[in-house]
Every structure is written in structure tokens, then in C-alpha cells.
Amino acid sequence: MSIVIKTPEDIEKMRVAGRLAAEVLDYIEPFVKPGVTTEELDRRCHDLMVNVQGCVPAPLNYAPAGYHPYPKSICTSINQQVCHGVPGERALKNGDIVNLDITTIKDGYHGDTSRMFIVGEGSIQAKRLCEITFECMWLGISVVRPGAYLGDIGAVIQKHAEKNGYSVVREFCGHGIGQKFHEEPQVLHYGKAGTGPRLESGMMFTIEPMINAGKAAIREMPDGWTIVTKDRSLSAQWEHTVLVTETGYEIMTQSAACRPKPDWIP
Known part of the structure; x- marks a missing residue:
């Protein structure tokens, strides 16, 4: 399957979808606190997307081949959960870290982004993992250009993670995105420089490294969706949707409260 080059009309619609997804994360941040359930976070995000933004939550009833339909509107991955955590009755506790992954569909186009949140007072180790993962994402973005x-x-990404004593999840990766939730190319978060397709202006994809404090090995939980670290070590993930422009890149999932790129990254 070939990589879809986005038209100016596609790009403008993706800017809107991406901004709306990021604004969901802006909105939900004050509610991420001890005692709140992930079910409540899901409900609040769903209501905002559907009733205020006029969006469709892309994860709800999403069913790729071999999977039963995903039952919720967002993904909430806590502590050792790597990705695709299903919201439920679990209440967040002081010191938890949680990734909230939001994908909106607006006028047929997808906006996909995620952020890490530290609940209450996180440990030094947890904060460091979240920070290094944020840097990994931005280092990956920084090399995007035609x-x-x-x-x-x-x-x-792999070099920065491993230099800091962490490991990169291999089984999940970034992906092309547009009118489809997942398109070509697959964007691996490890590998060798100078390999793979050449980037061209108009390509659009997510960069969403999943970084583990322990080993890279993962396993799937009985719900058929939630992925956890095999050694139960903490895992973190950040995600932006990125457009390749004629001179570099553009972040499609920006919002007013979106955390900026670290100053030291070019």
C-alpha cells in the first residue's frame, strides 16, 4: 500500500481535527486527580467531543481485523499499561501516571494525540520516565523534513531512550493518518538512520513512542485490548500527528495549552 500525499484541502481539515483532539486533552487535565475513575474521564471526553465539538470519537466501536469492537471513546493507560487501556471503574491514585489517548473524527478526518499525566505527587522515577519519553517524541519530530x-x-528515539536506561516497545508504532485512522507508513520508534522510505512534503503520520522503564517485552490482557509490560515496569507514551512540509514539519495536534518542544531540541 502506498503512502497517501495529502492535498491542501486534506491538510486544512486535518488541522481542525488535530486541534480539536488536543483541546480534549486541555479540557480533561483538571479532572485527572486522585479518586476519579477512568470511566468518568471517558464520559467527560465523550460528551465534549460529541456534544460540543461535533466530533465522532474514533476509538468507539473501532474493530480492526482480529479484534472485538473497542467499547470506549478514549484510551486510558495507567502505570504498567503501555497502550489501549480500557476505561472502567478503576480510580486513579496519588502517584499514578496515566496516558490519555484521544482520536477525533471531524468532517471525515482524524486527529490523533496523547499525553502523559502525573496524578498528584509522582515519584522522581515516574516523572523522569514521562520526561524522557516526551523528549523522545520531540527528537523524532525534529528530524522530519523532505x-x-x-x-x-x-x-x-531509540538512541535517546536507551542512553537513559529505558527500552522501546517494538510491537506498536506510529502510523499514517487522514481519512483513515491507520494508513501507511508504519513509523517505528527504533531502527537505523538512513533506512526506509524517503519523506516527502504532504506525508502525514503520528509519532508516538512507548517507552518502558524496564524491559521492552509486553503482553495483552484478557480484555483483548489493554497492553502491559511483562515485567510490570512503568511505561509512558506521548503522541503528536505530524505533517511533512516543504521545509520541515508542522504539528497538527496543537492547542492553547499544548506543552511546547523542549528548548534544547533543534
Whole structure:
């Protein structure tokens, strides 16, 4: 399958979808606190997307081949949960870390982004993992430009994670996105620079590294969706949707409260 090059009309609609997804994360941040259930976070996000933004929550009833339909509107992955955590009756506790993954559909186009939240007072170790993962995402974004290779993204992410004593999840990756939730290319968060397809203006994909404090091995929970670390170590993830422009990149999932790029990353 070939990589879809986005038209100016596609790009403008993706800017809207991406901004709306980021604004869901802005909205929900004050509610991420000890005692709140992930079910309540899901309900609040669902109501905002559907009743205020006029969006469709992309995860709700999403069913790729081999999976039963996903039952909720967002993903809530706590502590050792790597990704695709299903909201439920679990209440957040002081010191938890949680990834909230939001994908909106607006006028047929997808906006996909996620952030880490520290509940109450997090440990030094948890804060460091979240910070290094944020840096990994931005280092991956920083190498995006026409003529670069897709493998450059994974190489710089892997180098930073492993230099800091962490591991990169191999089984899940970033992906092309547009009118479909998942398109080509697959964006690996590890690998070798100078390999893979050359990037071209108009390509759009997510960069969403999943970084583990322990080993990279993962397993699937009985719900058929939630992925956890095999060694029960903490895991963190950040995600932006990125457009390759004629001179570099544009972040499609920006919002007023979106955390900026670290100053030291070019």
C-alpha cells in the first residue's frame, strides 16, 4: 500500500481535527486527580467531543481485523499499561501516571494525540520516565523534513531512550493518518538512520513512542485490548500527528495549552 500525499484541502481539515483532539486533552487535565475513575474521564471526553465539538470519537466501536469492537471513546493507560487501556471503574491514585489517548473524527478526518499525566505527587522515577519519553517524541519530530528517511525517526528515539536506561516497545508504532485512522507508513520508534522510505512534503503520520522503564517485552490482557509490560515496569507514551512540509514539519495536534518542544531540541 502506498503512502497517501495529502492535498491542501486534506491538510486544512486535518488541522481542525488535530486541534480539536488536543483541546480534549486541555479540557480533561483538571479532572485527572486522585479518586476519579477512568470511566468518568471517558464520559467527560465523550460528551465534549460529541456534544460540543461535533466530533465522532474514533476509538468507539473501532474493530480492526482480529479484534472485538473497542467499547470506549478514549484510551486510558495507567502505570504498567503501555497502550489501549480500557476505561472502567478503576480510580486513579496519588502517584499514578496515566496516558490519555484521544482520536477525533471531524468532517471525515482524524486527529490523533496523547499525553502523559502525573496524578498528584509522582515519584522522581515516574516523572523522569514521562520526561524522557516526551523528549523522545520531540527528537523524532525534529528530524522530519523532505528527503529524510523514515528510519531516522526511530533511530533518534531509540538512541535517546536507551542512553537513559529505558527500552522501546517494538510491537506498536506510529502510523499514517487522514481519512483513515491507520494508513501507511508504519513509523517505528527504533531502527537505523538512513533506512526506509524517503519523506516527502504532504506525508502525514503520528509519532508516538512507548517507552518502558524496564524491559521492552509486553503482553495483552484478557480484555483483548489493554497492553502491559511483562515485567510490570512503568511505561509512558506521548503522541503528536505530524505533517511533512516543504521545509520541515508542522504539528497538527496543537492547542492553547499544548506543552511546547523542549528548548534544547533543534
